[in-house]
Amino acid sequence: MPVTEAAELVDHVPYVPGAAETPPSWAGFFDGYDDAEAASGQRLAEALVARFAKVPGTTARGARLHTHEVLVTHAHPIAWLVRHALDAPPSRWLGLNSANTALTVIEYRDGLSPTIVMFNDMSHLPPDLRWTGFPEGIRP
Incomplete structure (x- = not known):
């Protein structure tokens, strides 16, 4: 099958939570997102x-x-x-962090809930390239 571009895969904020559902550590992340930007991100997520x-x-x-x-x-x-595969509330995408080049596999089968086969797997990378950007002391 040929490689094709998918507009849905651009980097975007899929859901901007309201103040009541935003963890304090994330509050500053959403500064500057206006209603139009949030709606556009949500449309892309859908x-x-x-x-x-x-x-x-x-x-x-x-x-x-x-x-x-x-x-x-x-x-x-x-x-x-x-988050969608787990049927979690929209704000639960926050904190599901993936490393660069990490692999996530979700399986969809008839009559069953989606299955997270793997999340954020970096075993294909040499150890020194895993979790790039994290200080040495806090690498998982």
Whole structure:
């Protein structure tokens, strides 16, 4: 299958929580987001879920397609897809942090809730490239 661009995979804030649901440590992160920007991010998040967070389709004869899609994107859209798979409240995308080049796998099957097969797996990277950007003392 060819590589194609997906507008839904751009880096964006999928949901700007209200003051009551924003953890104090995140309050400053949302400074400067106006209503139009928040609505645009939410529309992108809804489009992301509609396009990628679903059971694969069927063939003309009714056989289930086995689809494997590789999404190359940013931490926020990954957090949104994981939050959606877990059926968690919208503000729970906060704090679902992914490292650069980490792998997350979500499986969608007929009649079952989505399955988080792996989240933020960096085992394909040499140890010195895992958790780039974190100080040595607080690397997991």
